[in-house]
Amino acid sequence: xxxxxxxxxxxxxxxxxxxxxxxxxxxxxxxxxxxxxxxxxxxxxxxxxxxxxxxxxxxxxxxxxxxxxxxxxxxxxxxxxxxxxxxxxxxxxxxxxxxxxxxxxxxxxxxxxxxxxxxxxxxxxxxxxxxxxxxxxxxxxxxxxxxxxxxxxxxxxxxxxxxxxxxxxxxxxxxxxxxxxxxxxxxxxxxxxxxxxxxxxxx
Amino acid sequence: xxxxxxxxxxxxxxxxxxxxxxxxxxxxxxxxxxxxxxxxxxxxxxxxxxxxxxxxxxxxxxxxxxxxxxxxxxxxxxxxxxxxxxxxxxxxxxxxxxxxxxxxxxxxxxxxxxxxxxxxxxxxxxxxxxxxxxxxxxxxxxxxxxxxxxxxxxxxxxxxxxxxxxxxxxxxxxxxxxxxxxxxxxxxxxxxxxxxxxxxxxxxxxxxxxxx
Ligand SMILES: [Zn+2]
Ligand SMILES: [Zn+2]
Numbered sequence: 001x002x003x004x005x006x007x008x009x010x011x012x013x014x015x016x017x018x019x020x021x022x023x024x025x026x027x028x029x030x031x032x033x034x035x036x037x038x039x040x041x042x043x044x045x046x047x048x049x050x051x052x053x054x055x056x057x058x059x060x061x062x063x064x065x066x067x068x069x070x071x072x073x074x075x076x077x078x079x080x081x082x083x084x085x086x087x088x089x090x091x092x093x094x095x096x097x098x099x100x101x102x103x104x105x106x107x108x109x110x111x112x113x114x115x116x117x118x119x120x121x122x123x124x125x126x127x128x129x130x131x132x133x134x135x136x137x138x139x140x141x142x143x144x145x146x147x148x149x150x151x152x153x154x155x156x157x158x159x160x161x162x163x164x165x166x167x168x169x170x171x172x173x174x175x176x177x178x179x180x181x182x183x184x185x186x187x188x189x190x191x192x193x194x195x196x197x198x199x200x201x202x203x
Numbered sequence: 204x205x206x207x208x209x210x211x212x213x214x215x216x217x218x219x220x221x222x223x224x225x226x227x228x229x230x231x232x233x234x235x236x237x238x239x240x241x242x243x244x245x246x247x248x249x250x251x252x253x254x255x256x257x258x259x260x261x262x263x264x265x266x267x268x269x270x271x272x273x274x275x276x277x278x279x280x281x282x283x284x285x286x287x288x289x290x291x292x293x294x295x296x297x298x299x300x301x302x303x304x305x306x307x308x309x310x311x312x313x314x315x316x317x318x319x320x321x322x323x324x325x326x327x328x329x330x331x332x333x334x335x336x337x338x339x340x341x342x343x344x345x346x347x348x349x350x351x352x353x354x355x356x357x358x359x360x361x362x363x364x365x366x367x368x369x370x371x372x373x374x375x376x377x378x379x380x381x382x383x384x385x386x387x388x389x390x391x392x393x394x395x396x397x398x399x400x401x402x403x404x405x406x407x408x409x410x411x412x413x414x415x
Contacts, residue, residue: 091365150290
């Protein structure tokens with residue numbers, strides 16, 4: 001069966017008839033995005049915000065150590081390299097995947113989906129739906145490093161030695177937040193849009 | 204254009220968006236997507252009772268996880284313990300307000316909200332009352348679902364412990380065990396409950412309601 005004329009409500013999962021005009025879900029009355037153009041722009045704007053936040057998240061220290069009066073800062077990458085040198089390979093890999101690979105992969109996948117909504121690409125409809133599914137499922141895993149820093153700052157909290165979260169942690173947490181919002185505002189109808197022959201600009 | 208009740212016989216796979224026509228299932232059986240093998244819907248007569256029991260147990264165990272020591276560490280005689288309240292005290296002390304606020308929502312408010320809303324929803328559906336409220340709860344749950352990060356917090360806890368392994372003696376607290384317990388229950392509950400099935404049960408219990 002072809003499903004070009006049906007859409008799945010992202011809130012209650014019911015099947016709706018796609019008549020391309022502003023309307024609400026027939027069961028839960030959630031708004032079925034009135035304008036694909038708005039969804040496209042919102043996703044893009046939130047994604048750009050997230051990418052911009054990713055820069056200070058990496059440049060500023062995510063964690064600072066105060067040891068008998070002397071301060072030492074550590075960025076995400078610095079922390080990973082340090083762990084690797086210490087020989088804690090599993091932890092280094094977990095942090096690398098959560099803080100570097102997952103966010104970058106998510107940026108790239110959303111960018112790809114946005115491009116595919118406007119221009120013809122080689123991937124099939126099925127591929128694109130699966131890409132979006134992956135983008136949604138890997139969502140919050142990048143929060144690991146921020147949580148670790150907070151947990152460490154509670155435990156290493158003595159008069160002589162202290163660990164505390166740095167500016168990088170705030171930027172990173174916000175980056176994850178905006179990436180998730182970006183994925184949530186992506187309307188799956190943008191995926192089938194090109195195939196239907198009316199891409200975003202034409203409508 | 205197809206009529207509305209005809210649309211109810213259709214289902215779109217959440218992963219590959221293939222459109223399927225639903226078939227009637229026997230009790231205790233499940234339907235999977237022919238393209239990608241994702242669970243589409245299932246038929247289970249005592250799903251509500253069973254999940255209700257699980258949700259109550261999960262709430263108790265989350266309460267324990269939030270109120271007792273998660274881990275205690277000992278570094279050359281210096282002791283420190285991690286509890287949820289000490290987390291917020293330290294976050295505020297370091298003036299990390301944005302992180303603190305995000306943390307409050309994704310670790311405390313949303314998980315509690317999800318459990319409470321699920322409990323209330325299942326309870327209302329069990330007694331067959333308050334059709335409109337249970338509908339709102341279903342919508343609320345769909346919005347809250349992506350923001351629950353208790354599982355990621357637990358993984359972070361493990362990572363932090365490995366980092367401290369060389370310099371400190373680590374002792375697991377009551378809340379640590381409660382956290383594991385909550386997570387296992389959470390996985391079982393999520394596996395049991397799909398929004399598609401809940402909505403199907405909802406319309407079976409209350410019939411079609413129109414508030415417009
Ligand atoms: Zn809906
Ligand atoms: Zn599928």
